[in-house]
Amino acid sequence: MKIGILDIGSDKIICFIVNIVKDKEPKILGTGIHKSSGISSGTVTDLELACHSIRSSIQSAEKDFGNTIEEFIVNFSSDTIQSHTVNLNIALDNNEVTHEDIKKIYKKIDNLNYGEDRQLLHKIRTTYSIDKNIAIEKPVGMKGSELIAGFNLITANKNVVNNFVKCLSMSKVRVSDVVVTPYASGLGCLNNDDLYIGTTIIDIGEGCSSIATFYKNKLVYAGVINIGGFHISSDIARGLSTSISSAERLKILHGGSVSTNEENELIDIPLTGNEQTTETHRIHKKELSNIILSRVNEILENIRSKIDKSIMEKNLTNNIVLTGKTSELKGFNNLSSDFFGIKTRMGKPIINIKGLADCATGPGFSVSCGLIKYKILKEEGYLQPNSPIENSFLWKKFGIWIKESFF
Template identity: 35%
Template structure:
């Protein structure tokens, strides 16, 4: 376990009083669509420690001004966000001021930081654990990057590793390994500025595969090991979960929009028709009937229906399959290079809009040599069938993330914790409650 020097900066959202208002809002800023969920916190407590939530407002809009998860046109992105949020507010009958944001850009990077400290009084208490987490966060110095997540993954007491809950144990030295997820500072700042131009405050930011995992994975998958692959419009993101925590994440800049572009270029058809063909007729795997099934393909710049080409469905599959194979190869290479691939075991969960493509699950199973299922949000009420599928996993997961992020922090604490990032203290406190 390495000891690291002091001096770093973490991205801190503005905490919102979700507990007092009873309403939380999630905003997923993607390359193909922007979606907003508004939910009401219900009385009671679920088995995982979360309060049950009921979705009362939903809004989504075709994304503009976003490419590969990053803002490339501030005005266009602002307008799209405003439309999505306004639709959700109208449906919910409330006005929101704070949002938890999910995104897949800014090149997220994983790194594990290990720290050790002496135990005060011989018995590990909450203060010892909090102090250690604070040191791990403060000691991490990614140049030009901001820390989004600091997730404890493993504790040790006097060198004995594999401790899941050190509180109440006796020893002289307490150690922790913390999974730090950082992202490029510039794209994060642009995203925050764009949202603030919509008169909204950013209460927290989560990388999309983490949020999707919170929405789609069951407890056994998180404990035994699983790879979460979120197939978005501009990026495909990866997160590996083990023993209940995310231990690695990464992303590749290929998504469903690239398939649409390939179809448009390969068949000389407008992008809107390429997207329609992908949705209605697209498949990642060939079938015996593909040669006989013909598809009409409108041509770019032609308004006469008689000028449309007629192609066999096999030609469309021949465009889609290589791009998906490339995507899964890149994900497989990232998993193997990370050193965490073995922790995922033989389980993969696909989600995101591109995961709904016919044959994507079967192709992923073949390329990754693992058991694959398509995941969609669970444990949420109020979602219609159209918004309860894989395409909305990130937005749904942000509602779960909001319960472990700094959404109900207000004011500083006394003593040593007063100098610590307020949101991270609250997040870690919630993490303890939910996991132990």
């Protein structure tokens, strides 16, 4: 099966054309990467610019592949993404649980009210219990008086979703699956132990940062904040009177925490509007570090406040994995570990993919690789009800509207 992978970010749009064959490693057949325009913090801000960026990325991948591709799996990111924890139940009257009972519980989700401005994106069953016995994975065939299913339901602002869908339709993109960015990051970077023992993955992108917590192979929380690496570069540019491009280079070359021995080291800062000249002014490296750390602390504080308190209270997170381009800043890992008081480590894509360029194996490609992993799991049946990692993408009614309106 050949399918397109479309990772839409605020900094770049990545398109992979992938061949997925059962029991074999996926293989990259075409690659296209284009600078992202018309997208800010994961949200479409200019339809025409965003469409041009998406089409350019796809066309590059199709040219590399030598053919067109019909369907794509796409990520969706927005700071309006919310996780809702709900428990739904049905009476069993001491009868055995049937597959029809499972369907009835899932059907109840359709009747829940999230607000007129919310669009349901994912339903993820997290627990089953029969008569308060919560250690149940496969309830079918078991007897009891009541079956309860716990769900993590992920929603986003309906208008934001509508604009996203319109952008894809204008770009002539046929979508088979849409996955929220935090979910994709986790699938791309976390191993089986991480997914089971309780791990939060934090993906620091350019325009926004996403958070996902997995526990016992279930996505139990997902969220996004609209602060990322670009905001650090912007702070540097304003604070040191230099251009955004120069600020980005300074962030990469000299950014992050500094040791005592480095504090007084001098670095040259190009003046705004003088990138083509050698005119600079000098500052101590500590000054640059302070600007960066101030924004990094804000990012981490927002992430901490975003994480559902019940996640922390129930000890569902035993470690934190950091990914995304900005997470590679010097000292970011240690700073995060101290900030959260939880063991942290750097993460990058762990899925084996043939034909993936070395430059595409770093933290900046976690979402892209996670989308590939998602499609593999779905094709193998692991994303169906009662599976180890369960997700049902609830765009059935919405998907009909997409087809009727645009195709």
